[in-house]
Amino acid sequence: MATTLKDVAEEARVDLSTASRAVSGVPGVNAKTRERVLAAARRLNYRPNRVARGLVTGRTHTVALIISDIRNPFFAEVARGAEDAAYAASFDLILCNSDLNPARQLHYVESLCEKRVDGIIMNSVASLDPEVNAGLVESGLPVVLLNPGASDSGFSTVCADNTRGGRLAAQYLVDRGHRRIGHLAGPRGHMNLGQRTKGFLSALRERGVADVNVIHGEHSFSGGYEMAKALLKSAPDITAMFCANDVIAFGCIRAAIESGIEVPEELSIVGFDDVQLAALTSPPLSTIHQPKYDLGQSATNLLLGAIARGARNTPEHRLLGVRLVERGSCRDLLTIGAAALSKSG
Amino acid sequence: MATTLKDVAEEARVDLSTASRAVSGVPGVNAKTRERVLAAARRLNYRPNRVARGLVTGRTHTVALIISDIRNPFFAEVARGAEDAAYAASFDLILCNSDLNPARQLHYVESLCEKRVDGIIMNSVASLDPEVNAGLVESGLPVVLLNPGASDSGFSTVCADNTRGGRLAAQYLVDRGHRRIGHLAGPRGHMNLGQRTKGFLSALRERGVADVNVIHGEHSFSGGYEMAKALLKSAPDITAMFCANDVIAFGCIRAAIESGIEVPEELSIVGFDDVQLAALTSPPLSTIHQPKYDLGQSATNLLLGAIARGARNTPEHRLLGVRLVERGSCRDLLTIGAAALSKSG
DNA sequence: CTGAAAGCGCTAACAG
DNA sequence: CTGTTAGCGCTTTCAG
Numbered sequence: 050m051a052t053t054l055k056d057v058a059e060e061a062r063v064d065l066s067t068a069s070r071a072v073s074g075v076p077g078v079n080a081k082t083r084e085r086v087l088a089a090a091r092r093l094n095y096r097p098n099r100v101a102r103g104l105v106t107g108r109t110h111t112v113a114l115i116i117s118d119i120r121n122p123f124f125a126e127v128a129r130g131a132e133d134a135a136y137a138a139s140f141d142l143i144l145c146n147s148d149l150n151p152a153r154q155l156h157y158v159e160s161l162c163e164k165r166v167d168g169i170i171m172n173s174v175a176s177l178d179p180e181v182n183a184g185l186v187e188s189g190l191p192v193v194l195l196n197p198g199a200s201d202s203g204f205s206t207v208c209a210d211n212t213r214g215g216r217l218a219a220q221y222l223v224d225r226g227h228r229r230i231g232h233l234a235g236p237r238g239h240m241n242l243g244q245r246t247k248g249f250l251s252a253l254r255e256r257g258v259a260d261v262n263v264i265h266g267e268h269s270f271s272g273g274y275e276m277a278k279a280l281l282k283s284a285p286d287i288t289a290m291f292c293a294n295d296v297i298a299f300g301c302i303r304a305a306i307e308s309g310i311e312v313p314e315e316l317s318i319v320g321f322d323d324v325q326l327a328a329l330t331s332p333p334l335s336t337i338h339q340p341k342y343d344l345g346q347s348a349t350n351l352l353l354g355a356i357a358r359g360a361r362n363t364p365e366h367r368l369l370g371v372r373l374v375e376r377g378s379c380r381d382l383l384t385i386g387a388a389a390l391s392k393s394g
Numbered sequence: 395m396a397t398t399l400k401d402v403a404e405e406a407r408v409d410l411s412t413a414s415r416a417v418s419g420v421p422g423v424n425a426k427t428r429e430r431v432l433a434a435a436r437r438l439n440y441r442p443n444r445v446a447r448g449l450v451t452g453r454t455h456t457v458a459l460i461i462s463d464i465r466n467p468f469f470a471e472v473a474r475g476a477e478d479a480a481y482a483a484s485f486d487l488i489l490c491n492s493d494l495n496p497a498r499q500l501h502y503v504e505s506l507c508e509k510r511v512d513g514i515i516m517n518s519v520a521s522l523d524p525e526v527n528a529g530l531v532e533s534g535l536p537v538v539l540l541n542p543g544a545s546d547s548g549f550s551t552v553c554a555d556n557t558r559g560g561r562l563a564a565q566y567l568v569d570r571g572h573r574r575i576g577h578l579a580g581p582r583g584h585m586n587l588g589q590r591t592k593g594f595l596s597a598l599r600e601r602g603v604a605d606v607n608v609i610h611g612e613h614s615f616s617g618g619y620e621m622a623k624a625l626l627k628s629a630p631d632i633t634a635m636f637c638a639n640d641v642i643a644f645g646c647i648r649a650a651i652e653s654g655i656e657v658p659e660e661l662s663i664v665g666f667d668d669v670q671l672a673a674l675t676s677p678p679l680s681t682i683h684q685p686k687y688d689l690g691q692s693a694t695n696l697l698l699g700a701i702a703r704g705a706r707n708t709p710e711h712r713l714l715g716v717r718l719v720e721r722g723s724c725r726d727l728l729t730i731g732a733a734a735l736s737k738s739g
Numbered sequence: 740c741t742g743a744a745a746g747c748g749c750t751a752a753c754a755g
Numbered sequence: 756c757t758g759t760t761a762g763c764g765c766t767t768t769c770a771g
């Protein structure tokens with residue numbers, strides 16, 4: 050069917066091995082012969098078969114990215130950073146959506162190993178069987194985690210400073226006079242979101258704020274909507290809400306609107322991620338910014354480095370900075386004018 | 395290094411080929427022997443090498459999706475539909491972002507061919523070299539296009555009824571009294587967006603509306619922002635704007651806000667796609683809904699079918715329905731109250 | 740610098 | 756039902 054290297058070799062009247070050398074560009078080949086082979090290849094419209102090459106070299110020039118859902122704009126941004134880095138190095142990127150489902154994640158990991166991808170970037174699901182995890186480490190397949198990672202997981206990690214982000218949110222809210230606060234935390238056991246919660250709560254505690262309602266749920270638009278509905282009902286007197294990510298915050302805004310609660314007049318909301326559309330919601334969302342594209346790019350470059358090095362490397366851990374972006378979703382309770390206005394309204 | 399089928403065969407004291415049959419689950423194997431092989435495989439923690447298998451079977455169980463940018467929420471939705479369909483069939487999905495750059499798209503297509511992916515789903519870039527295109531068709535590699543496609547391209551296509559969507563937008567605006575209209579069309583030569591423009595303009599013409607300003611640019615947030623700025627300056631008297639997609643519309647809203655133009659009071663805006671966050675902007679965006687997830691899923695299933703069938707099939711063309719979703723970004727100029735209000739304002 | 744030969748790990752006729 | 760024998764298309768020693 051397709052023309053093979055053998056055809057090219059015959060056409061150029063050289064041995065298969067010489068054709069191989071010429072085509073893959075290794076040094077020791079006579080310039081004339083090489084040109085002859087290349088010409089023959091062009092004439093026959095030759096396309097090297099990477100599968101065959103992969104079988105002998107043991108490298109596929111392919112990496113995989115396992116995330117929960119590409120529809121979350123945060124991950125879209127990460128994926129783009131990852132793909133750009135992969136593309137720059139002539140690698141391809143396999144995209145996997147796990148929905149945080151351990152079974153689905155496991156399926157991906159196994160399938161990817163069988164396909165001999167050169168490396169994997171993923172959010173470790175806490176519930177990934179420790180035995181499988183150990184097997185993965187032992188297999189020597191380069192893996193970069195997009196979360197802080199269990200201290201000893203043995204993998205490299207790249208993630209934003211979630212704890213600090215959580216603290217920033219707490220500080221911001223408390224500085225503006227909020228004392229009865231809600232927190233939409235997302236799924237239990239999620240490492241990144243969990244750190245945000247941890248940082249948020251500890252900063253709150255340090256500031257003597259004890260009245261905080263934490264609720265868990267899915268870290269999606271509808272999850273945010275549902276958590277907000279529930280919390281708004283069980284604790285109607287809260288004045289501010291910290292959402293573990295922007296998409297949750299969007300769901301929260303929607304829930305507030307439907308409940309006739311004005312944002313930020315009656316309820317202040319802080320998100321996390323600083324997704325592009327955070328600037329476009331009504332009101333625009335104040336949120337913790339993290340470098341999403343860089344996260345994907347950095348993780349991929351780290352992975353690519355490990356692959357190139359070949360040998361088992363000592364894990365490296367990168368922590369990327371965060372900052373608060375102030376927009377219009379929070380009210381300052383300490384500003385007299387605003388306070389008076391609200392009391393009278 | 396990794397344990398191979400040969401190891402398993404030795405461990406189970408059978409021939410390599412028998413081990414192969416047992417592992418790949420072909421019928422003619424004694425139940426006892428099969429169990430013995432499977433046990434050995436488990437004991438040795440055997441992982442079949444799909445690369446090797448791929449070399450002999452000629453199938454990689456991998457398909458690719460080439461889009462312009464995964465950060466466009468429309469494509470994130472499409473990609474998820476595609477990945478779910480692939481996952482359901484035990485295929486993997488390689489994600490490629492072309493930015494509509496012909497060189498980058500070409501690079502992907504060649505690289506994917508060399509990697510022997512089983513099929514490709516993509517937005518054909520008009521400027522993809524016709525010769526390359528022909529070569530692709532001739533190669534017999536299954537391809538599904540996410541756009542109407544040049545009549546004769548020889549590929550299957552799956553896309554929304556863009557023309558009808560454009561007509562819907564025109565009708566809606568005209569019915570509400572708009573006569574001086576702008577259109578942010580996106581990049582020249584883009585097939586999907588081009589059809590929207592075509593449908594929009596022809597419906598406008600049929601209704602006797604001649605005063606329409608069309609402007610081209612990138613089909614991104616910043617592209618929308620820039621096109622809107624330019625158009626708002628050159629034709630400040632327009633009362634409505636049809637944006638070729640939602641992301642453009644978001645940029646348009648931002649431009650209007652910055653120019654002190656109120657939406658929808660002074661400027662009505664209609665988008666296209668009905669991206670999830672269209673409901674959350676201020677004001678919420680009225681837009682043409684298209685089934686994004688289904689698009690990706692349907693395209694993938696079509697592709698998978700072609701792959702399974704093996705032989706070259708006659709191209710199939712699927713056109714998915716659209717509908718207008720009315721939200722808050724358009725004003726009805728024919729409503730007396732509103733009109734009076736605006737005149738006095 | 741080039742050719743000969745071996746083999747990557749697996750499947751697929753073909754005999755027995 | 757199982758073993759024998761060829762490869763899939765390519766890289767990579769090893770000689771010459």
